[in-house]
Amino acid sequence: MVEAEVEVRRWGNSLGVIIPAELAREEGLEPRDRVLLRVSKVRYPEPAFFGSMRGAPVAAQAAKDRLRREHGR
Numbered sequence: 001m002v003e004a005e006v007e008v009r010r011w012g013n014s015l016g017v018i019i020p021a022e023l024a025r026e027e028g029l030e031p032r033d034r035v036l037l038r039v040s041k042v043r044y045p046e047p048a049f050f051g052s053m054r055g056a057p058v059a060a061q062a063a064k065d066r067l068r069r070e071h072g073r
Helices: 021-027 060-070
Strands: 009-011 014-016
Touching: none
Parallel strands: none
Antiparallel strands: 009 014
């Protein structure tokens, strides 16, 4: 499984995304292939990491684990 952050665009009355060519090649995708798409809205930046605590030591792995839990990754 490959993963990419892409922008949602309007196509007529629908919304669509473009799969980057590198990822399409990696997965061997061809026109009319069917794919399974997992949708998760990206929310950047994480507000908890900005403000009065700027510069304080952060346990990087703990922060990443918390973000993954909160955003379903």
